[in-house]
Amino acid sequence: MMFHRGEFTIATRSRGTYDITHDVATIVAASRAGDGLATIFVHHTSASLIICENADPTVRSDLERFLGDLVPDGDPRFDHVAEGVDDMPAHVRTILTQTSIGIPIEASKLGLGTWQGLYLWEHRTTPHRRRVTVTVIGA
Amino acid sequence: MMFHRGEFTIATRSRGTYDITHDVATIVAASRAGDGLATIFVHHTSASLIICENADPTVRSDLERFLGDLVPDGDPRFDHVAEGVDDMPAHVRTILTQTSIGIPIEASKLGLGTWQGLYLWEHRTTPHRRRVTVTVIGA
Amino acid sequence: MMFHRGEFTIATRSRGTYDITHDVATIVAASRAGDGLATIFVHHTSASLIICENADPTVRSDLERFLGDLVPDGDPRFDHVAEGVDDMPAHVRTILTQTSIGIPIEASKLGLGTWQGLYLWEHRTTPHRRRVTVTVIGA
Numbered sequence: 001m002m003f004h005r006g007e008f009t010i011a012t013r014s015r016g017t018y019d020i021t022h023d024v025a026t027i028v029a030a031s032r033a034g035d036g037l038a039t040i041f042v043h044h045t046s047a048s049l050i051i052c053e054n055a056d057p058t059v060r061s062d063l064e065r066f067l068g069d070l071v072p073d074g075d076p077r078f079d080h081v082a083e084g085v086d087d088m089p090a091h092v093r094t095i096l097t098q099t100s101i102g103i104p105i106e107a108s109k110l111g112l113g114t115w116q117g118l119y120l121w122e123h124r125t126t127p128h129r130r131r132v133t134v135t136v137i138g139a
Numbered sequence: 140m141m142f143h144r145g146e147f148t149i150a151t152r153s154r155g156t157y158d159i160t161h162d163v164a165t166i167v168a169a170s171r172a173g174d175g176l177a178t179i180f181v182h183h184t185s186a187s188l189i190i191c192e193n194a195d196p197t198v199r200s201d202l203e204r205f206l207g208d209l210v211p212d213g214d215p216r217f218d219h220v221a222e223g224v225d226d227m228p229a230h231v232r233t234i235l236t237q238t239s240i241g242i243p244i245e246a247s248k249l250g251l252g253t254w255q256g257l258y259l260w261e262h263r264t265t266p267h268r269r270r271v272t273v274t275v276i277g278a
Numbered sequence: 279m280m281f282h283r284g285e286f287t288i289a290t291r292s293r294g295t296y297d298i299t300h301d302v303a304t305i306v307a308a309s310r311a312g313d314g315l316a317t318i319f320v321h322h323t324s325a326s327l328i329i330c331e332n333a334d335p336t337v338r339s340d341l342e343r344f345l346g347d348l349v350p351d352g353d354p355r356f357d358h359v360a361e362g363v364d365d366m367p368a369h370v371r372t373i374l375t376q377t378s379i380g381i382p383i384e385a386s387k388l389g390l391g392t393w394q395g396l397y398l399w400e401h402r403t404t405p406h407r408r409r410v411t412v413t414v415i416g417a
Binding site for chain 2: 279280281283317319321322323324348349355356357358360366369370372373374376377378380409411413415
């Protein structure tokens with residue numbers, strides 16, 4: 001059994017999804033695990049992780065529209081407006097998606113399905129630096 | 140410390156929840172782990188995992204109705220309609236639930252609570268084959 | 279590589295979020311893992327886990343209001359009302375949040391971001407005892 005940890009930072013430009021599949025796969029390759037589990041964790045409460053269809057970008061623009069309507073910026077129900085109209089929606093959107101995801105490692109590779117991509121979802125409308133840690137436990 | 144991986148496929152008939160608790164427990168038993176962690180992963184973006192009350196089936200029919208109303212099939216806001224009116228809703232429903240879940244192994248068994256069952260949720264309205272991987276890391 | 283498991287129980291008073299960061303950190307410290315992964319699991323289907331902003335309590339009161347409006351108590355669409363008007367909403371709210379979360383252990387500590395706290399979210403309106411298990415796999 002072996003343990004490996006890697007991390008990287010994504011500089012986001014604005015609200016939206018950022019493909020981090022390759023960043024995570026690079027850490028998995030560096031770990032030299034043949035079999036195992038990669039657990040991805042984002043160290044923030046206004047950005048999150050999703051595994052999403054990776055072929056047609058309209059899937060992610062539709063997701064954006066859906067969540068934008070479900071949790072509107074500037075919703076007068078929200079008291080927490082310290083950092084702007086997108087502040088509290090970003091926290092709600094994070095809660096409704098994922099902060100950590102565990103993915104199997106098979107044959108030294110991230111065992112995602114054919115149409116699965118791993119994305120960091122920036123929920124704030126302004127640029128941020130987002131730290132992601134990948135923990136590999138393997139054999 | 141030990142590592143074990145197992146997998147199975149569920150042939151779904153239509154949208155709905157499929158109890159996979161027993162399938163996962165069988166892999167945990169085969170691993171011979173006494174203590175550990177079982178991480179369940181589904182390799183798709185239009186089917187997902189939930190841990191849900193396992194006694195009264197109306198819980199799951201109520202869940203189905205709730206999500207069906209929240210993310211309606213054929214919603215004109217969606218551009219991604221390549222595979223039909225249930226295509227994009229299936230992706231949204233997956234994002235709002237889980238693609239991976241980690242469950243403790245206690246005394247060689249899946250440590251679920253009394254009322255917890257593990258379900259694969261098929262979000263498409265047509266039959267599909269869904270691959271699930273169980274990664275066991277234990278002692 | 280090492281394995282450690284700890285558990286604790288939270289006596290909830292009513293619906294709301296309960297900070298369990300310290301309870302989990304205590305188990306991580308007891309494990310003596312220098313590096314690793316802590317997976318937190320709640321053994322119930324009407325209480326869940328979230329990682330949320332830990333500085334301003336209005337974030338959590340806003341979350342409460344948002345989910346209360348999204349999944350109203352006493353919603354006439356729900357058939358599962360065995361334990362009261364908050365019964366089925368509690369199951370839906372659990373499905374939309376998390377039952378398990380994996381957090382990296384870095385330098386013998388829970389590797390949460392500066393503004394991240396770990397909360398148990400009681401979704402029932404009456405007091406309950408909630409069991410939480412922490413599985414530590416480390417080096």
